[in-house]
Amino acid sequence: MSTLKVGLIGAGGISRVHADAWRALGAEGYVTSIAGAEEIGAEYGFTVVADVDELLRIVDIVDIVAPSSTHAELSLRAIAQGVDVICEKPLATTAEAAAAVASAAESAGVRLFAAHVVRYMGEYAAIKAAVDAGTIGTLAVLRFSRAGSAPQSPWFYAESTGGGLIRDLMIHDIDQALWLAGPVTSVYAVQNPPTIDDRVPAPVTSHVVLTHRSGAISHMHASWVAPGMPFRTSIEVAGSDGRLRYDSADDRTLRTDAVLDESASDYLPPMSAAESPYFAEISDFVAALREGRESRVSPADGIAAVAIAEAAYASIAAGAPVSLGSARLSGPARLEGPARLEAEEATR
Structure with a gap:
């Protein structure tokens, strides 16, 4: 099985526990962010990418760990490019926007995972x-x-x-x-x-x-x-x-x-x-993607x-x-x- 290519969008505090999980899973990591991408790249061995569009051309799955106001728009951009999405909570600012993202993913045959780590x-x-x-x-x-x-x-x-x-x-x-x-x-x-x-x-x-x-x-x-x-x-x-x-x-x-x-x-x-819940969460998402099954969320x-x-x-x-x-x-x-x-x- 080929190495999974994963792109982080965002480099704030929560990005590190996600990056830890991806590194533990042996993924090939990429990161883009307005600020902090170089630090994540150096710390986790991820390749720094100039912008979201370039990232989406490279990766198999995108992990959105950017501010909440951007979640829906970034998810829709990834879905439009056929890239599977993990999105930190909340899925969007409103239920209507969240449902639009889910509907777009369903129509495109793209997997959408809502990251409710608890x-x-x-x-x-x-x-x-x-x-x-x-x-x-x-x-x-x-x-x-x-x-x-x-x-x-x-x-x-x-x-x-x-x-x-x-x-x-x-x-x-x-x-x-x-x-x-x-x-x-x-x-x-x-x-x-x-x-x-x-x-x-x-x-x-x-x-x-x-x-x-x-x-x-x-x-x-x-x-x-x-x-x-x-x-x-x-x-x-x-x-x-x-x-x-x-x-x-x-x-x-x-x-x-x-x-x-x-x-x-x-x-x-x-x-x-015993185990990082972020690792357990992302492992479940990856397994669900590879096995064609539903994830816990x-x-x-x-x-x-x-x-x-x-x-x-x-x-x-x-x-x-x-x-x-x-x-x-x-x-x-x-x-x-x-x-x-x-x-x-x-x-x-």
Whole structure:
């Protein structure tokens, strides 16, 4: 089998864990970015390419790790050239745009992989397996928390163009809630302090409540906190017969979180020492591509997560719950075939 040629678009912090995975898989790497491409090239042995068009002429698969506002446009450019796509979350800024990308990929016969890495974290995957096995009976209440240092790049704070706490950080737990408890009928969200003139403040906290069609309720909390604060995540799933829980900070000892010195960097969630979830994610994508099978995360999953995030912002604006039946989330309707049915099922 020939060596897989992979191109990274983007050279920010998240690009390195993707590059680690590609190097471990023996891929031939290329990278292009407005800034930082030379550093990635030198560090990982990737060839630096002048621009996206040149990159797309060379590679078999493109890995989009650029700012969120560019995801849909870059994905569509790759799809138009017949290049398979891995796209970091969110798949697009809106559900409609995400669905347009998925529809284009389906029409072109191109594979599109939505990178929701938490599905590949061992502790979360174990909870999913236990829920599916009926270990805790019928799901009743799910609680998620995710908090980390506020990002440094300005684009994260432009809510309308792909930034924002919910769309960037909480979307991981939105995806988990859908994965564990299924379709959602209503969304209620609050944020403090509020976004003003499209500028997200920091520090900032949001709480989102999802009512699932099954009757289960998901509570999700996310915060961007002071720079240097360690990343912490937790999940608790309660059912009729028991409870499942994971907390990245739970080691049965007193723990005090304090701001680290300026040289410290802690922008990634805690990960199991057994295997990098980014390696597991990308390995699954490559295997799915080579074997002609579905990966753990489908394009419809990516659309559904964006749709819920979009509904959360609508709820904040309205100051009231949003019913997905009445929300203007037209993305899934643009899909055709199985992808359309799966996306509709996830969001109605």
